[in-house]
Amino acid sequence: MQQNEFFTRLDSIKWTNWLLFSIWVVLCLMALFFNGTCDEGDSTEHYLFAHYAFLHPENFVNHWAKPVYMWFAAPAAQFGFAGIKLLNVTYLSLHLAFLVKIARRFETGNYWILPVLGVLAPMNLTHTLSGLTEPTFAFWITGGIALLVYDRKFWGYLVLSFLPMIRPEGLIIFCVLGVYMAFARDLKYLPLLAVGHLVVGLTGYWKYHDVLWTITGTPYATFQAIGERGTWYAFIERMPFLVGWAISLLLLFGLIDGFLRLMVNNQWLKSRKAMQETFLIFGFMLSFFIAHSIFFYNGWFTSLGLLRNFLCIMPLMVFIAYRGFLRVGAWLPKNVPQTAVAGGLMGTLALSMFLHRTFRYDLFLNSAQISMRNAAKDLKQRLPDLHQRNFYFSSVDVALSFNLDPFDRFTCREPYRLNTGEPVPNGSLVIWEDKFMPHEGQTSLDQLQNDKRLFLLGEYRMKDKRYNGDRSVYAFEVRNQPDSISDYHKWMCTLRYDSISKAQNVVEIAGKRAAQVDQPHEYGPELDFGLASFPPGSVVEVSFNCYSKMPGKSITPSLVISHDNMRRNISWRGRPFADPNWPAEQWQTVRLIDTLPQKLEGDFDKLKMYIWNPSPNAVYIDQFRVRYLSDK
Numbered sequence: 001m002q003q004n005e006f007f008t009r010l011d012s013i014k015w016t017n018w019l020l021f022s023i024w025v026v027l028c029l030m031a032l033f034f035n036g037t038c039d040e041g042d043s044t045e046h047y048l049f050a051h052y053a054f055l056h057p058e059n060f061v062n063h064w065a066k067p068v069y070m071w072f073a074a075p076a077a078q079f080g081f082a083g084i085k086l087l088n089v090t091y092l093s094l095h096l097a098f099l100v101k102i103a104r105r106f107e108t109g110n111y112w113i114l115p116v117l118g119v120l121a122p123m124n125l126t127h128t129l130s131g132l133t134e135p136t137f138a139f140w141i142t143g144g145i146a147l148l149v150y151d152r153k154f155w156g157y158l159v160l161s162f163l164p165m166i167r168p169e170g171l172i173i174f175c176v177l178g179v180y181m182a183f184a185r186d187l188k189y190l191p192l193l194a195v196g197h198l199v200v201g202l203t204g205y206w207k208y209h210d211v212l213w214t215i216t217g218t219p220y221a222t223f224q225a226i227g228e229r230g231t232w233y234a235f236i237e238r239m240p241f242l243v244g245w246a247i248s249l250l251l252l253f254g255l256i257d258g259f260l261r262l263m264v265n266n267q268w269l270k271s272r273k274a275m276q277e278t279f280l281i282f283g284f285m286l287s288f289f290i291a292h293s294i295f296f297y298n299g300w301f302t303s304l305g306l307l308r309n310f311l312c313i314m315p316l317m318v319f320i321a322y323r324g325f326l327r328v329g330a331w332l333p334k335n336v337p338q339t340a341v342a343g344g345l346m347g348t349l350a351l352s353m354f355l356h357r358t359f360r361y362d363l364f365l366n367s368a369q370i371s372m373r374n375a376a377k378d379l380k381q382r383l384p385d386l387h388q389r390n391f392y393f394s395s396v397d398v399a400l401s402f403n404l405d406p407f408d409r410f411t412c413r414e415p416y417r418l419n420t421g422e423p424v425p426n427g428s429l430v431i432w433e434d435k436f437m438p439h440e441g442q443t444s445l446d447q448l449q450n451d452k453r454l455f456l457l458g459e460y461r462m463k464d465k466r467y468n469g470d471r472s473v474y475a476f477e478v479r480n481q482p483d484s485i486s487d488y489h490k491w492m493c494t495l496r497y498d499s500i501s502k503a504q505n506v507v508e509i510a511g512k513r514a515a516q517v518d519q520p521h522e523y524g525p526e527l528d529f530g531l532a533s534f535p536p537g538s539v540v541e542v543s544f545n546c547y548s549k550m551p552g553k554s555i556t557p558s559l560v561i562s563h564d565n566m567r568r569n570i571s572w573r574g575r576p577f578a579d580p581n582w583p584a585e586q587w588q589t590v591r592l593i594d595t596l597p598q599k600l601e602g603d604f605d606k607l608k609m610y611i612w613n614p615s616p617n618a619v620y621i622d623q624f625r626v627r628y629l630s631d632k
Contacts, residue, residue, distance in 0.1 A: 020100070
């Protein structure tokens with residue numbers, strides 16, 4: 001039996017188009033009525049990047065957020081998480097339609113099998129109903145391939161040039177695409193592959209002042225492992241979890257079919273269609289698979305061995321599995337009832353899908369997310385001024401549950417700052433959950449429970465069979481902090497000398513307890529805080545009381561403002577503040593206005609402020625404080 005004769009009664013493009021439309025409608029309904037986010041981490045964070053992009057335009061040119069993804073995701077995300085899921089559902093439906101177009105160009109027949117395989121691949125279904133970037137990549141690469149196989153070369157290469165701006169794996173595709181262009185004698189189009197980098201580079205020039213920021217600033221160009229390495233066969237072993245064991249077998253048959261059909265006797269060189277299928281389908285898929293296996297095995301390019309990355313090439317895997325099914329169909333006797341085979345196919349695929357995925361955790365809120373929303377609901381009722389508080393958390397689901405802007409670094413702070421010496425405003429809330437806070441947040445529950453600054457507001461638990469226990473959320477409130485007050489967005493920290501030891505040259509002088517700063521002890525006690533908590537260029541007020549036994553014209557103290565991060569000192573400057581007209585032996589109040597740095601190197605940037613006096617004529621400093629006034 002010839003491959004294109006199988007299921008002839010179903011082999012109608014009209015039937016296939018109705019199937020595609022039905023899949024889109026059903027998935028749209030699932031996006032609207034199923035409240036899941038697919039996972040608690042990247043899916044939610046990508047949504048938040050998109051949702052707040054118009055408030056924080058730098059999100060549009062953030063490497064991790066993926067610039068081209070953001071162009072379309074940001075408008076969709078304004079309609080909530082359902083909006084981003086509807087966008088991804090549309091991407092899936094379109095890439096399945098593109099696959100049908102490609103199959104029609106190759107005249108393979110039985111096109112209805114493609115959407116069936118696409119929607120019944122377990123992770124393709126569940127992870128489409130998310131905020132992840134992989135569906136965008138899958139749509140984009142399939143559209144580019146469809147243009148090329150229909151000889152729309154200019155537009156095909158132009159579209160594919162943007163792949164690395166959606167996900168860095170686009171550079172893997174570029175390697176194979178370049179070889180294809182050489183064999184297809186299309187090298188005159190090679191400059192088009194630079195268009196994506198240049199267009200996106202220009203859109204981010206206002207922030208990075210470098211057209212090549214997409215290359216020079218990429219965070220993925222590292223050979224240093226950031227997690228556990230895997231075996232070379234890790235993805236082969238886990239393939240059934242991605243597409244189910246039935247499609248895995250069809251994928252294997254498809255690869256064998258491709259080798260026999262295209263490579264034996266050099267058939268791939270004898271026609272343009274065969275060459276296109278060899279490079280644009282099999283070549284793209286295998287290069288992606290082999291590259292990720294190598295990266296995970298060696299720990300290169302921040303690889304974490306995420307199986308969902310293969311959703312990027314899911315359309316190619318579906319097409320190869322479709323080829324495998326056609327090969328199996330060609331082996332069947334002609335007298336086998338087509339309806340029986342069709343029913344057997346659908347039943348086997350459905351069984352395979354449901355055996356390998358726990359849909360309850362992907363399509364609906366999981367136990368951790370429900371616990372977090374219970375916490376948010378409870379605290380909103382108990383604390384009317386909840387959105388005037390500062391929050392310390394690690395899981396982005398906190399921002400989603402409490403309706404917080406996570407890019408407002410003043411309101412939303414990293415939990416490690418609790419233990420850096422940075423003042424913590426009274427009334428701040430610390431939200432601990434059991435997945436991200438102990439690891440990324442570097443904060444254990446015991447640390448918070450033993451922190452005398454914190455008061456437990458509530459504990460929220462829900463059983464989770466997948467974790468063999470409870471998923472827990474704890475909410476703490478900062479109380480009784482005399483050195484820090486919070487009044488809406490006016491934040492103040494005060495360096496008090498009552499708790500500073502004599503070794504730091506704190507003395508009683510003119511009725512006050514103050515720090516003595518002079519040549520033997522030229523650096524006064526310092527205040528420091530994390531800069532990522534504040535918008536760049538924000539206005540701050542530094543104030544303190546100063547006393548000297550000498551008149552102002554005889555003293556030369558300076559306020560030092562030092563900008564540091566974990567690697568180096570970025571800037572250091574001193575501001576002399578003594579007035580020559582100050583009389584001796586009188587307390588003077590100093591008030592200085594300054595601005596925070598315009599540009600940070602990372603979330604760990606800190607600002608230190610202290611008094612420097614290298615003169616033997618001592619000054620005495622009391623009530624040294626820094627107050628955040630406003631944005632620039």
